[in-house]
Structures are given as C-alpha cells and as structure tokens.
Amino acid sequence: MAYVEDVEHQELHEPTSFYAKYVWSQDHKVIAIQYSLTAIAVGLVALVLSGMMRMQIGFPGSIDMDSTGYYQAMTMHGMIMVIYLLTALFLGGFGNYLIPLMVGARDMVFPFVNMLSYWFYLVSVLVLIASFFVPGGPTGAGWTLYPPQAITAGTPGSEWGIILMLVSLIIFIIAATMGGLNYVTTVLQARTHGMTMFRLPLTVWGIFVATILALLAFPALFVSGIMMLLDKTIGTSFFMPEMMQFGTQLDHTGGSPILFQHLFWFFGHPEVYIVALPAFGLVSDLISVHARRSIFGYRMMVWAIVAIGVLSFVVWAHHMYVSGMNPYFGFFFATTTLVIAVPTALKVYNWLLTLWRGNIHLTVPMLFSLAFIVTFLVGGLTGLFLGNVVVDIPLSDTYFVVAHFHMVMGVAPILVVFGAIYHWYPKITGRMLHDGIGKLHFWITFLGTYLIYFPMHYLGFLGMPRRYYAYEDYQFIPDSAQSLNAFITVVAIVVAISQLLFIFNLIYSLFRGKPSGGNPWRANSLEWLTPDTPPKHGNWGESMPVVHRWAYDYGVPEAELDFVPQTTSGDVVPVHESDLDE
Amino acid sequence: MTFAVILVAIVIASVLFHFLSPWQATPLASNWGSIDTTITITLVITGIFFVAIVIFMAYCVYKYQEDPNRKSEYKPENKKLEWWLIGITTVAICGLLAPGLVVYNDFVHVPSNAVEFEAVGEQWRWSYRLPGTDEKFGRSSVSRMDEINTFGLDPDDADGQDDILVAGNQMHLLVNQPTKVLLRSKDVLHDFYVPQFRAKMDLIPGQITYFWFTPTVPGTFEILCAEYCGIGHYNMRGEIIVDTASDYQEWLSEQITFAQVLTGGTVEGLVEQGQLLASSRGCLACHSVNGGPSLGPGWLDLFGSQESLIDGSQVLVDADYLIESIIDPAVKIVAGYPPVMVAYQFSDEQLDSLVAYIESLSTESADSPPKPIAED
Numbered sequence: 001m002a003y004v005e006d007v008e009h010q011e012l013h014e015p016t017s018f019y020a021k022y023v024w025s026q027d028h029k030v031i032a033i034q035y036s037l038t039a040i041a042v043g044l045v046a047l048v049l050s051g052m053m054r055m056q057i058g059f060p061g062s063i064d065m066d067s068t069g070y071y072q073a074m075t076m077h078g079m080i081m082v083i084y085l086l087t088a089l090f091l092g093g094f095g096n097y098l099i100p101l102m103v104g105a106r107d108m109v110f111p112f113v114n115m116l117s118y119w120f121y122l123v124s125v126l127v128l129i130a131s132f133f134v135p136g137g138p139t140g141a142g143w144t145l146y147p148p149q150a151i152t153a154g155t156p157g158s159e160w161g162i163i164l165m166l167v168s169l170i171i172f173i174i175a176a177t178m179g180g181l182n183y184v185t186t187v188l189q190a191r192t193h194g195m196t197m198f199r200l201p202l203t204v205w206g207i208f209v210a211t212i213l214a215l216l217a218f219p220a221l222f223v224s225g226i227m228m229l230l231d232k233t234i235g236t237s238f239f240m241p242e243m244m245q246f247g248t249q250l251d252h253t254g255g256s257p258i259l260f261q262h263l264f265w266f267f268g269h270p271e272v273y274i275v276a277l278p279a280f281g282l283v284s285d286l287i288s289v290h291a292r293r294s295i296f297g298y299r300m301m302v303w304a305i306v307a308i309g310v311l312s313f314v315v316w317a318h319h320m321y322v323s324g325m326n327p328y329f330g331f332f333f334a335t336t337t338l339v340i341a342v343p344t345a346l347k348v349y350n351w352l353l354t355l356w357r358g359n360i361h362l363t364v365p366m367l368f369s370l371a372f373i374v375t376f377l378v379g380g381l382t383g384l385f386l387g388n389v390v391v392d393i394p395l396s397d398t399y400f401v402v403a404h405f406h407m408v409m410g411v412a413p414i415l416v417v418f419g420a421i422y423h424w425y426p427k428i429t430g431r432m433l434h435d436g437i438g439k440l441h442f443w444i445t446f447l448g449t450y451l452i453y454f455p456m457h458y459l460g461f462l463g464m465p466r467r468y469y470a471y472e473d474y475q476f477i478p479d480s481a482q483s484l485n486a487f488i489t490v491v492a493i494v495v496a497i498s499q500l501l502f503i504f505n506l507i508y509s510l511f512r513g514k515p516s517g518g519n520p521w522r523a524n525s526l527e528w529l530t531p532d533t534p535p536k537h538g539n540w541g542e543s544m545p546v547v548h549r550w551a552y553d554y555g556v557p558e559a560e561l562d563f564v565p566q567t568t569s570g571d572v573v574p575v576h577e578s579d580l581d582e
Numbered sequence: 583m584t585f586a587v588i589l590v591a592i593v594i595a596s597v598l599f600h601f602l603s604p605w606q607a608t609p610l611a612s613n614w615g616s617i618d619t620t621i622t623i624t625l626v627i628t629g630i631f632f633v634a635i636v637i638f639m640a641y642c643v644y645k646y647q648e649d650p651n652r653k654s655e656y657k658p659e660n661k662k663l664e665w666w667l668i669g670i671t672t673v674a675i676c677g678l679l680a681p682g683l684v685v686y687n688d689f690v691h692v693p694s695n696a697v698e699f700e701a702v703g704e705q706w707r708w709s710y711r712l713p714g715t716d717e718k719f720g721r722s723s724v725s726r727m728d729e730i731n732t733f734g735l736d737p738d739d740a741d742g743q744d745d746i747l748v749a750g751n752q753m754h755l756l757v758n759q760p761t762k763v764l765l766r767s768k769d770v771l772h773d774f775y776v777p778q779f780r781a782k783m784d785l786i787p788g789q790i791t792y793f794w795f796t797p798t799v800p801g802t803f804e805i806l807c808a809e810y811c812g813i814g815h816y817n818m819r820g821e822i823i824v825d826t827a828s829d830y831q832e833w834l835s836e837q838i839t840f841a842q843v844l845t846g847g848t849v850e851g852l853v854e855q856g857q858l859l860a861s862s863r864g865c866l867a868c869h870s871v872n873g874g875p876s877l878g879p880g881w882l883d884l885f886g887s888q889e890s891l892i893d894g895s896q897v898l899v900d901a902d903y904l905i906e907s908i909i910d911p912a913v914k915i916v917a918g919y920p921p922v923m924v925a926y927q928f929s930d931e932q933l934d935s936l937v938a939y940i941e942s943l944s945t946e947s948a949d950s951p952p953k954p955i956a957e958d
Contacts, residue, residue: 149770154812241788324791463777555654
C-alpha cells in the first residue's frame with residue numbers, strides 16, 4: 001500500500017477559482033456530476049425520440065413522421081440509451097463518484113486524464129447532436145449500423161449522418177478509454193490502509209470488471225468504426241461486397257458484411273455487461289444497506305461478476321443465429337450463452353437470500369432495487385429463449401427481442417440508476433430527495449414499464465417483426481395487435497412524462513430537501529464516513545481512513561447498533577471469520 | 583405489505599395474461615412443430631422459476647419487514663445452499679439446452695430429398711429462381727445484372743439456361759415437399775421470414791445463405807423482411823403460395839426459363855418494355871401498380887391526375903412531369919411522401935417506355951393495362 005502512504009504526505013492543492021472548481025475540474029466528484037448531467041440531458045432527447053416512435057406505432061399517422069424520421073429516431077434512441085446514457089452514466093458518473101470514495105482514495109490516480117475523459121465525452125455528444133442538423137439528418141441505420149445498408153442510399157442519413165455517428169463513437173471510445181484506465185488503476189493501486197480486494201464493496205467490483213470489459217471490447221467497435229468510415233469516405237471495401245444500389249452497380253468489391261457483425265457484437269455483447277455489471281454491484285449494496293443484512297455469499301458474488309465478465313466475451317454470436325454465419329457455430333454459442341445464466345442466476349438468488357431474515361426498510365432506493373430484481377428476472381428468463389439457438393429462430397427480429405432487451409438492459413439498469421441516485425444524492429448534495437415524489441415516481445415507472453414490456457413479448461410470439469414503420473395490410477397480424485400497441489403507447493407516454501417528477505425532485509430537493517447528515521442510511525462503506533458532506537476536495541481531510549472489515553457488517557450480534565462501519569476496529573466489534581483469512 | 587401484495591398480483595396477472603392473451607403464434611404451416619415444442623419447454627421451465635422467485639421475494643418482503651426491535655440474522659454465507667442452487671439451476675439449463683440442440687441439429691441438416699429454390703432480395707422486393715430440369719442452378723453474379731438479365735446469370739453457363747425465373751413477388755411451392763431456400767441479396771442485408779413457417783434466415787450480399795423447411799398447409803403466406811434494410815424495410819412484401827401437386831405443375835408450366843428471357847429479350851411494344859424496366863430497375867419496390875400501400879406515389883390511375891406538392895402547389899401528372907421526377911426526383915416532392923428517391927439514369931427511349939407504362943395504368947388512358955409478363 002505504498003500509494004496511500006505517499007498520498008498522505010502530499011499537500012492538497014485545492015482549486016480556488018470558480019472555473020477550476022466547477023468547469024475545468026480535475027476533482028472526480030465534479031467530473032462525475034458533469035458526466036451524469038450530460039448523460040441525463042442526452043438521455044432525455046432519447047426519451048422524447050422513443051415517445052415519437054411509440055406515437056407512430058400506437059397511432060399511425062398521428063404525428064408528422066415519415067419512415068425516414070422513424071428510422072432516424074429509432075437509431076438515435078438506441079445508440080444514445082446504450083452508449084451515451086447508460087455506459088457514460090455507470091462508468092463516468094457512478095464510477096467516478098464512488099470508486100475513490102469507496103476504496104478510500106483522495107481522487108482518481110490520473111486526475112488530468114480524468115478531466116480530459118469528460119471533455120472528450122462532451123465533444124462526442126455534441127458531434128452526435130450535430131448530426132440532427134446536417135443535410136439528410138442523423139443516420140437511420142439502426143443502432144447496430146450494419147453495412148452495407150448503413151452507408152448506402154436507401155438508408156436515411158447515409159450522406160452525413162453516418163459519418164458524424166462514426167466520428168462521435170470514435171471520440172466516445174477515446175473518452176471511455178481515458179476514464180477506464182483511471183478506474184482500473186485507481187482500484188488496483190489507490191486503495192487505502194486495510195482495503196483488500198475482498199473488502200471492496202460490490203459496487204466497486206461491478207464497475208471495476210465492467211471497465212476491464214470496456215477496455216477490451218471497445219477497440220473492436222473502434223476499428224470497425226474506422227473501417228466503415230473508410231468504406232464510406234474513400235471507397236474501401238472492408239464490409240462492402242460487389243453489390244447493386246437501386247439498379248446501379250457500386251464500385252465496391254470483395255468486402256464482408258458479416259465481418260462487421262462479428263466485430264460489432266464482439267463489442268456489443270460485452271457492452272450489455274458493461275451496463276449490467278455496475279448495476280449488479282450498485283444494487284447489491286442498496287439491497288444490503290436497506291435490508292440491514294450482510295450481502296449473502298459475498299465471495300460468490302465477486303466470482304460471479306468475474307465469471308460473467310469472462311464468459312461475456314465468448315457469447316457474441318448469439319446475436320447472429322440467423323445472420324447467415326456458419327450454422328454450426330450455433331451449437332457452441334447456444335451452450336456458452338446458457339452457461340452464463342448460471343452465475344447470473346446465482347446473483348439473483350443471493351439478492352433474495354439477502355432479503356431473507358433481513359430487516360427490510362422499504363425506502364425509495366430499496367423499492368427501486370426490488371423492482372430491479374423483478375424486471376431483471378423477466379429479462380433474464382426471456383434471454384434463455386433467445387440464447388437457445390433454435391428457440392431464437394422464430395423469435396429473432398420480432399417484438400420479443402425488443403421486449404427482452406428493454407427489460408434486461410434498458411429498464412432494469414435504469415431502475416438501479418434511480419435507486420442509486422435516491423441512495424447517494426444525500427452524499428452528493430447533503431440533502432435528501434423528497435420521499436413522496438420519489439415513491440410516486442417509483443410506482444409509475446415500475447408498474448408502467450412492466451405494462452409496456454410484458455405484453456410486448458406476445459407480439460413477438462405472434463411474429464410481429466421489429467423495426468417496422470407501419471404494419472398496414474399484413475394478413476397474419478390481427479386488429480387486436482394494433483389495440484395492444486395503442487395501449488402500450490399510452491402507458492409509455494405516461495411513464496415518459498412521469499420522469500419529469502424525477503427531474504423536478506432533483507432540482508427541488510437541492511434547495512428544499514431535508515438536510516441529510518453524513519450517513520442518513522446508517523451504512524458501512526467508506527463514502528458515508530467522510531469528514532464532510534458533501535465531501536471536500538481530497539475527500540478525507542488530514543489523514544486517510546483505515547479499514548478493518550468488509551462493507552457488509554449489518555446485524556452483527558456483538559455490535560450495539562445494526563451496522564458496523566468499515567473503519568471500526570476489530571477490538572470494538574469482532575471481524576467476521578471469513579474476512580480474517582485475508 | 584402493500585409491496586408484497588403487488589408482487590403476488592404481478593405474478594397472477596402475468597400468468598393469467600399468458601393463458602388469456604389473444605396474441606399467440608400464428609397457426610403452424612411447416613414441419614417445424616418441434617421448434618414450437620422447444621418454446622413450450624422454455625416457457626414452462628422459465629415460468630416455474632419466475633413464479634417461484636417472485637413469490638419468495640414477496641414472502642421475504644412481507645415476513646421480514648422493518649421492525650426497530652429486531653436485528654437481521656448475521657449469516658454472511660451458506661456454501662452448501664449456494665452449491666445446491668447452482669446445481670438446480672444447471673439442471674434446469676440443461677433441460678432447456680438439450681432439446682434445443684437436438685432440434686437445432688435437424689435445422690442445420692437439410693434432408694437429401696429437399697428441392698431447392700432461390701429467393702433473391704433487393705430494396706424492397708423479392709424475386710425467385712428454380713434450377714429447372716437439370717436441378718442445377720447456373721452461375722450468377724452482380725456484375726452481370728442488367729435490365730434483361732435481372733438475376734445476373736452467366737449466359738455461357740449451360741446449367742443456367744433452363745433455370746426458371748420468377749420476377750414477381752409471388753412464389754409457389756409444393757405442399758409436403760422438403761424445400762431448401764438459397765438466399766441471395768443484390769444490395770443490402772435482408773431476411774426471408776414467413777411467420778407460419780417459424781424458420782428464417784438473413785440474406786447477405788456477396789454470399790449465399792440457406793435454410794430448409796417443409797410447407798405442410800396449402801394456402802397463401804406472407805413473406806416479410808426481418809432484417810432492417812432501409813426506409814422501405816417495413817414494406818418489402820412477398821408471397822409464398824403452397825400448392826397441391828396439380829396446381830403446382832400448372833403454375834410451373836407457365837414460367838419462363840433464362841433461355842427464353844435471353845431470346846425474347848427484346849420485348850415488343852413500348853408499354854411492355856416499360857413494364858419490364860419498372861420491374862428490373864426496382865421501381866415497383868416503392869411504386870405499387872394495384873393501388874396498394876407503397877413508399878412512393880402509386881401508379882394506378884396516376885397519369886392525368888392532379889398531385890399536391892409539399893410546397894402546396896398542384897401539378898398535372900403528364901409525360902414531362904414524370905420524366906422530370908424520374909431523372910431529378912428532388913425537384914417536385916408529392917405531399918405525404920418522404921424525399922427518398924434517388925435520381926435514375928435512363929435513355930430517352932427507356933423514359934418514353936416507362937411513361938407509356940404508367941399511362942397504361944390509368945383508366946383515363948385509352949389502352950387497357952397489359953398483362954403481366956411473368957406472373958399469372
């Protein structure tokens with residue numbers, strides 16, 4: 001632990017000017033807030049786009065949107081939600097805020113690179129938004145950007161939109177890499193006295209492994225983005241075979257469209273876990289704190305995160321069962337995909353066993369956590385349909401897929417985001433979020449999203465294909481499907497509008513919220529033990545915290561209170577047995 | 583308490599919805615009943631886990647609700663319990679995977695008695711080819727495609743001479759005949775999907791993909807494109823007509839071979855030439871000729887009508903307007919349609935034939951519509 005001792009002897013250089021403090025800040029907490037606010041802002045754009053799409057599907061022709069606009073909205077909604085909201089928010093937002101506080105560091109180990117990471121992210125968002133204003137508009141290639149279609153004339157935005165999309169992604173990956181190197185190094189090097197890897201809160205484990213996945217997976221997207229950019233701009237043929245375009249022959253020859261799919265999903269599947277693993281980590285901490293019970297099977301939870309992370313690199317082609325790849329690959333990828341369900345199921349069991357014989361406080365963060373379990377359960381179980389190759393064949397490219405991935409990597413992680421914001425907002429601002437508004441927001445969001453996506457699976461069983469602008473005159477689709485779509489749209493609009501409650505709560509509570517004190521949830525992990533709330537620059541004041549135990553000592557029989565902070569010495573309350581062998 | 587009750591209500595409502603939902607799979611019309619069985623197995627196993635887990639959660643939330651006088655149990659792990667849970671889950675996973683892989687093994691092994699046909703996709707329409715009496719497909723490539731040779735076959739390849747070309751969106755198949763579909767794309771990715779057959783597969787430009795099925799029910803079935811292929815994706819329609827033996831033979835006898843296309847390549851009559859062009863250059867992918875929905879203005883009764891443009895003005899559809907809209911489509915956009923058409927290059931003769939064809943589709947014109955070349 002040489003690093004922490006060096007840090008203790010270094011002088012803190014507190015920024016003094018407004019700009020150094022809040023704009024060009026190198027403080028991980030300010031960068032985290034910058035990341036989060038940018039991500040939420042761009043996420044609201046994606047939310048509006050989804051509302052427009054739902055209006056067209058539920059009530060065709062009700063808004064002035066042609067198929068070009070529909071496909072552009074569809075593409076930008078998906079890309080923003082997956083990359084620019086969820087990835088940025090979990091890693092850049094929660095990762096930045098919580099890692100140094102939870103491991104007991106003064107900051108990230110490379111604060112300047114950390115600052116650059118945010119500014120690159122902001123530029124990538126601005127380039128993305130700029131594509132709405134170029135001739136032809138943003139790309140409508142679908143968030144998977146499959147060539148040849150992504151760069152040929154039959155797709156919206158194939159002139160400028162696709163170029164800006166690719167450039168934006170490339171900038172984003174640079175930003176994510178700069179951030180990611182920081183998070184990994186900080187977890188490995190900057191932990192405080194006594195903070196062994198097996199005393200880290202699961203939040204840190206989740207974000208740590210997700211970051212490693214990001215560092216290994218994003219390069220595949222990076223190179224495929226550059227290759228497609230070359231295909232588009234200077235006429236190379238990485239992904240472009242000999243082909244026609246509206247009856248005219250193009251100059252390309254010899255490229256392979258399916259190569260792009262392999263590269264994309266080699267990134268794309270780990271990307272699911274780049275979003276899911278931080279959510280797993282965060283929700284484990286929320287459940288343990290609010291159930292007042294030690295997380296069940298901590299070591300198994302850690303190994304499950306690691307196992308999921310490793311396996312996530314050998315399942316990618318389950319997105320390509322009907323892509324025309326060699327069909328024999330299906331045997332391998334179906335097996336690996338179903339194997340990954342085992343550690344994932346174990347996590348669900350251990351969350352439930354943490355509730356069992358606990359003392360459950362149904363606070364707003366806890367409500368969101370429990371809703372996460374239900375939603376993630378549905379999304380995980382439907383994943384077993386799509387992962388099992390022959391079951392996927394009739395369901396792939398139908399609304400079953402749309403319902404599945406929205407449940408598992410849209411709604412479920414977003415519920416964790418909400419729970420985590422309700423949980424850590426007091427640390428960030430020193431004030432509690434309003435409880436009543438929080439509960440209202442929770443019920444509309446949880447029940448609403450369930451009403452949207454549960455029935456949607458059945459449109460998939462019916463065979464309704466996804467990515468359709470309209471469904472006129474298809475004989476096999478009964479009229480009742482349109483009624484269901486109208487119902488889903490109405491609920492979706494209500495849920496979308498209810499998110500204003502959350503935004504309002506964030507702003508209102510900043511000024512009027514109940515003062516929270518330093519540790520309102522009576523939690524153990526280090527971020528609740530800072531000398532100041534919100535924590536000041538350098539986090540820990542004069543001396544660094546000393547850790548004596550894991551973060552989950554809730555309900556220890558020998559202790560007077562039902563929680564034992566990580567800094568409590570073993571002389572005061574005994575350290576539990578499995579922690580001793582470290 | 584409330585939360586526990588709502589969790590139970592979610593379980594009950596979800597199960598009821600499953601059994602009462604009017605939205606279920608379309609009636610099966612192929613041999614792939616085994617795929618439906620794997621879905622049923624998956625539903626049962628995942629359904630049991632769903633109900634058990636949510637009910638257990640509701641129990642915990644109810645039983646262990648907040649009590650200031652009680653501490654939670656301190657028992658950080660129970661290795662034995664965890665291994666039991668891992669074991670049960672693994673067994674359940676095997677119960678899903680094993681039947682799945684057995685059926686998939688059938689899916690990847692095409693029976694030796696399967697007959698082949700080729701489905702060719704392009705933005706946003708379908709055409710088809712049969713191997714003819716020699717049961718061999720002739721070589722094809724994109725570089726040989728033109729207005730006459732729309733399939734890009736090699737005229738020097740003897741195997742291709744008897745290939746039967748079906749240019750319309752309709753294809754006929756023989757009932758109860760195992761059938762292998764070879765899939766070829768002229769431009770971007772597509773996917774050949776007939777919901778009642780369950781199976782589907784992508785089309786990839788530059789390579790040939792395949793899958794097999796046996797149609798078991800005579801009738802007409804819609805082909806959908808299930809892989810996003812651009813603005814007209816949702817409207818890339820085709821039809822499979824499953825025939826009994828006699829109907830199939832009758833249909834087959836009316837089809838033309840590649841050799842006939844080559845010799846009869848110069849079609850007589852301006853209207854017929856225009857129709858051939860409209861079909862081969864993909865015009866009909868976006869412009870319907872029967873009044874059906876389409877991405878661009880339909881051609882039925884278009885000639886001689888008044889169209890409203892997006893700037894609010896009116897225009898009379900005559901030869902000059904049509905020619906301008908073909909070679910420079912961005913100049914006058916009809917209200918209600920997206921500005922997506924690319925500029926086409928045609929010779930003056932070709933333009934005249936297209937206009938003649940469109941004119942022939944108007945009831946106001948003197949000529950009656952010509953008979954379709956390859957259909958019926």
